[in-house]
Amino acid sequence: DQQVKQNSPSLSVQEGRISILNCDYTNSMFDYFLWYKKYPAEGPTFLISISSIKDKNEDGRFTVFLNKSAKHLSLHIVPSQPGDSAVYFCAASRGSNYKLTFGKGTLLTVNP
Amino acid sequence: DAGVIQSPRHEVTEMGQEVTLRCKPISGHNSLFWYRQTMMRGLELLIYFNNNVPIDDSGMPEDRFSAKMPNASFSTLKIQPSEPRDSAVYFCASSFKGNNQPQHFGDGTRLSIL
Numbered sequence: 001d002q003q004v005k006q007n008s009p010s011l012s013v014q015e016g017r018i019s020i021l022n023c024d025y026t027n028s029m030f031d032y033f034l035w036y037k038k039y040p041a042e043g044p045t046f047l048i049s050i051s052s053i054k055d056k057n058e059d060g061r062f063t064v065f066l067n068k069s070a071k072h073l074s075l076h077i078v079p080s081q082p083g084d085s086a087v088y089f090c091a092a093s094r095g096s097n098y099k100l101t102f103g104k105g106t107l108l109t110v111n112p
Numbered sequence: 113d114a115g116v117i118q119s120p121r122h123e124v125t126e127m128g129q130e131v132t133l134r135c136k137p138i139s140g141h142n143s144l145f146w147y148r149q150t151m152m153r154g155l156e157l158l159i160y161f162n163n164n165v166p167i168d169d170s171g172m173p174e175d176r177f178s179a180k181m182p183n184a185s186f187s188t189l190k191i192q193p194s195e196p197r198d199s200a201v202y203f204c205a206s207s208f209k210g211n212n213q214p215q216h217f218g219d220g221t222r223l224s225i226l
Contacts, residue, residue: 032212036217042219042220043116043203043205043217043218043219044155044217045217046214049212051212098145098162098207098213098215100145100157104154105154
């Protein structure tokens with residue numbers, strides 16, 4: 001049973017445009033959500049997070065939106081840059097339970 | 113700043129051999145996590161420690177897997193005996209204990225069991 005789902009295995013966008021990566025979850029107990037970026041042969045790198053008490057968190061070019069009623073979150077990257085090309089993982093956890101449940105990732109390709 | 117350090121980066125060994133993966137967490141972090149990544153199952157948590165104590169090992173696949181954290185700066189994940197289906201990338205991560213503290217990952221060990 002996959003509790004965190006990233007339904008798009010890949011996404012291709014042009015440099016300068018917006019990238020939108022989506023994530024759905026099924027466990028209503030999740031209350032902390034994170035996005036990680038992963039380059040080949042490297043470990044996942046923490047990008048941005050959001051608590052369930054918020055519906056938006058912004059850090060530079062990266063914004064995460066949370067829709068609790070739909071159990072959906074998204075990551076917006078504006079403007080997209082070729083260096084953003086990587087696999088993006090969505091992850092979720094419950095309160096003080098530190099276990100992260102990951103989606104299977106979306107490969108983002110930003111074309112020059 | 114030094115991140116999470118894992119060794120070896122690559123390990124190729126024959127079925128039945130013992131494999132030991134090593135991890136040095138970020139200094140000051142008191143939570144440590146071992147994950148496994150495969151094509152079929154993605155990233156899965158195997159075990160995590162708080163203050164060197166194993167808290168949840170429900171993700172450890174079977175008794176052939178064991179993990180230890182003898183001190184705050186070192187952890188091992190051991191597989192004995194190894195099997196081809198254990199081939200995967202194993203990641204170690206660490207964080208500060210507390211709500212909403214992101215985990216920081218090492219670069220992983222790519223394990224191939226022949």
